[in-house]
Amino acid sequence: MPEDRDMEILDGFFAEMKEKDKGLTIPAFLPHKKASNWKLIPIGIAATLLLVIWSRYEEEPVYDLDHDVVIISLDKQPGEEMYIGIQTASSLDIWEAPSTSLLTEF
Amino acid sequence: MKNSTLQHILKEHHSSAYIWARQCCSFDEDMAKDVLQLVYLKILEGKAVYHEKSSLKTWLFSVIKFTAAEFKRKEQVTIGLDDLIEYAQTAEEEQQGFHEAMIMLLPKRQQEVLLLVFYHSLTLEKAAVVMGISIGSVRTHYDRGKKNLRELIIKNNRHENA
Numbered sequence: 724m725p726e727d728r729d730m731e732i733l734d735g736f737f738a739e740m741k742e743k744d745k746g747l748t749i750p751a752f753l754p755h756k757k758a759s760n761w762k763l764i765p766i767g768i769a770a771t772l773l774l775v776i777w778s779r780y781e782e783e784p785v786y787d788l789d790h791d792v793v794i795i796s797l798d799k800q801p802g803e804e805m806y807i808g809i810q811t812a813s814s815l816d817i818w819e820a821p822s823t824s825l826l827t828e829f
Numbered sequence: 830m831k832n833s834t835l836q837h838i839l840k841e842h843h844s845s846a847y848i849w850a851r852q853c854c855s856f857d858e859d860m861a862k863d864v865l866q867l868v869y870l871k872i873l874e875g876k877a878v879y880h881e882k883s884s885l886k887t888w889l890f891s892v893i894k895f896t897a898a899e900f901k902r903k904e905q906v907t908i909g910l911d912d913l914i915e916y917a918q919t920a921e922e923e924q925q926g927f928h929e930a931m932i933m934l935l936p937k938r939q940q941e942v943l944l945l946v947f948y949h950s951l952t953l954e955k956a957a958v959v960m961g962i963s964i965g966s967v968r969t970h971y972d973r974g975k976k977n978l979r980e981l982i983i984k985n986n987r988h989e990n991a
Contacts, residue, residue: 737947740928
């Protein structure tokens with residue numbers, strides 16, 4: 724029967740193919756599951772809370788104002804030479820413009 | 830179905846799934862690995878759902894077939910006739926992948942139906958489900974495929990004996 728002969732040929736062909744495929748290296752079954760986005764939500768909330776707490780309880784930086792104002796003055800003690808005095812202060816109580824002497828002396 | 834149960838079933842069919850993926854990817858092993866990973870992801874993420882309308886193997890093979898086709902389309906995998914002839918000649922010379930070369934000389938639908946029926950022992954009805962075509966079309970491809978492959982085998986045997 725030609726039909727049986729055909730089937731025999733094809734069966735033999737695929738049997739040989741299967742036999743050869745036994746030598747194939749089958750990769751390990753390791754489906755890499757993507758992390759679902761919803762699993763990241765609690766982590767995100769926790770991180771936000773930590774940031775809020777950290778920013779609230781962070782100590783206010785202490786600013787030292789002692790060096791904010793530098794007063795440079797030209798002084799002269801009686802009988803001495805003139806000298807330049809440099810002082811630092813947090814505030815300036817009295818300020819005299821360098822040109823005031825022009826108004827008073829002339 | 831629970832993910833753990835699903836993983837267990839997939840693991841059982843892993844070997845035949847890989848071989849089918851390789852056959853759907855023109856026997857390219859690297860592409861088959863990528864396709865199979867995509868299939869597992871689709872299933873485990875619930876993008877491909879098993880509705881128990883067919884056997885699990887039939888459903889899995891169907892997902893693999895369509896994922897491979899999608900993958901090839903996206904990657905624009907094309908095999909030129911020259912590549913195919915070269916592949917067939919090399920395979921013949923080396924006596925490795927000779928069967929693959931013979932299969933690849935057939936039209937795609939004929940390759941699929943013959944592999945599903947003769948290699949994976951599926952019925953024509955199940956092959957129709959996997960291929961997503963009518964049983965009538967499957968029968969046509971099956972008959973033509975058998976005839977064409979038989980001729981190729983006989984030609985090859987004559988060539989070897991000459």
